[in-house]
Amino acid sequence: MADSEGTRRTRRGSGGVTLHDVAKLAGVAPITASRALNSPAQVSAEVRQKVGEAVARTGYVPNLLAGGLASRRSRLVAAVVPTISGPVFLETVQALTESLAERGYQLMLGQAGYTGSREDALLEAIIGRRPDGIVLTGILHSIEGRKRLLAAGIPVVETWDLTPTPIDMLVGFSHVEVGRSVAEYLHRKGRRQLGAVCGDDERAKRRSWAFQATAATLGLPEVPIVAVPAPTTLRLGREGLATLLETQPAVDAVFCSSDLLALGVMTEARARGIRVPEQLAVVGFGDLDFAADLDPALTTVHIKAGAIGRQAAQFIIDRAEGRAVPQRVVDIGYSIIERTSA
């Protein structure tokens, strides 16, 4: 035991207030003060009172690093997104952050990039913090990475997809079904020459392929798909339509892999004097907040992005607090929001 004075070598503390100080002021043992703060039901009302006062007087803020080390519960949750500027995942990240904060957890944000280049370094940084869970939005590229997460014993929630082989927990929807539904929708509306503008993203591609395949099944002509790099932008939408029209001038409906692309397609169409929806139907994906208020209003695929984030938070908190997670896969579904653009 280190005595507080006269010792030769002792590491100087932060100088900050510690639980020790609070306990001393309250006249109890440190562990009792700890209990008063973390599980108040376990201590007497008198102790609660005295500790509360001591905290207020000292301005004590618990050191969660120390607490996490001792309890092996960091109350940190990591989220990995391709890039935060893709507006699609924003709502999910927002809901996740809020849901976690409400329960005393904090979000750590990591950007993996669309290419998977930085992924290993990112995983290492994340695992090093011993988070109570990891939320993956967008794909984790390497098999190696998946193994490491599993090996580290960290609960993992994959989102925005429905893979047949989830690492652990999953909340998403079927991209194949989305593509199919949109093709069927446009077919029902009498469109015959379909096309797609699609970001270079694995899930977006799956939607487009299903869209293409379904069109074939319905007896429609071959569907050209214009690929554009991710992340998608309005400009890429404009360029995408231009390219599409070169390939297939008779196109009368375009499925875009994001609302931003769709806005670009509509912008380009207007610039060329092509009327939407009369001559060209446009369908987006994401139902971003501007979609409803465009002119014409954008028909698009709505995903409950916030619900994905909340469910992911729930999964991780349940696991962290030792509750059984009965159902490890949640299909959140999707819906086509019919507006004027298609």
Place this chain on the structure above:
Amino acid sequence: MADSEGTRRTRRGSGGVTLHDVAKLAGVAPITASRALNSPAQVSAEVRQKVGEAVARTGYVPNLLAGGLASRRSRLVAAVVPTISGPVFLETVQALTESLAERGYQLMLGQAGYTGSREDALLEAIIGRRPDGIVLTGILHSIEGRKRLLAAGIPVVETWDLTPTPIDMLVGFSHVEVGRSVAEYLHRKGRRQLGAVCGDDERAKRRSWAFQATAATLGLPEVPIVAVPAPTTLRLGREGLATLLETQPAVDAVFCSSDLLALGVMTEARARGIRVPEQLAVVGFGDLDFAADLDPALTTVHIKAGAIGRQAAQFIIDRAEGRAVPQRVVDIGYSIIERTSA
């Protein structure tokens, strides 16, 4: 010292690989293994080699919680934004995350809300992690909060503004100058009846007031300002223009507090048959990536949002690594990007 077998009561470790295991495998003391990993220059090549092999063989990932506790350097940086879905700060957060990750720091994200309601709880959660720095984007509302940060001794970078009384470090620009410049710009272009649509956000309001005041100085008629709630959306822009036209039907130029509002104003104008820019000039703020590709292309105020994030990261890393920060305030400036909408 706890022996590994036969002890009565000993807390079970995580079961994970620790530095201790690596050191044993490499045949050195733990501290030597630590040095091999963290300051390789201090150990012999032979030790580096052996430790490296041991790490590879065991799949060791350092526990940064433990490291942070011992070294009082968490390598965590907290960022506080009003809400992540406001696209304005996104690029800053993205650049910040990247710059930090490159240097081995991780970002913790907190959402304060535009109202300041959750702010205290958020600060407590942040301080509890003992981050190496805090980046504030958007205002920190309470004086109380500022004091707590200072008291905790955590380096603070305020961004997106140039306050006369920074808490600590600052990287931003003058909102007053932006408002003035835009008014002067529109005046030069021959616009005479100016108006503004402005989100309910302190900085946005300062821009609008300066815009209004400058117009008065230039001898222009009273400038109506339509206030809309934050965060701003396309819809609010449409509604904003509608309201503005009721107030002042002769308006020939609108300054919007965000590009999204500007897009809404342009959309509403088109829906009403008002030609942009002939009858109505529209100026946005933010220069989001879609601005250049709208039709007409949006004239807007460009802010080097990424540079703000990078500078903030630099500030904090310098401070964390004990380097002097010669200049604690950086004015990143702004520029009006002239396109067709005004």
Place this chain on the structure above:
DNA sequence: GTGAAAGCGCTAACAC
């Protein structure tokens, strides 16, 4: 260049 000891601030495990 390497190591032994101590301890960062907290909580789990075990008494009483």
Place this chain on the structure above:
DNA sequence: GTGTTAGCGCTTTCAC
């Protein structure tokens, strides 16, 4: 209900 003790996994301090 409260206290004692022993660590969580790492790095600092000091010594060689």
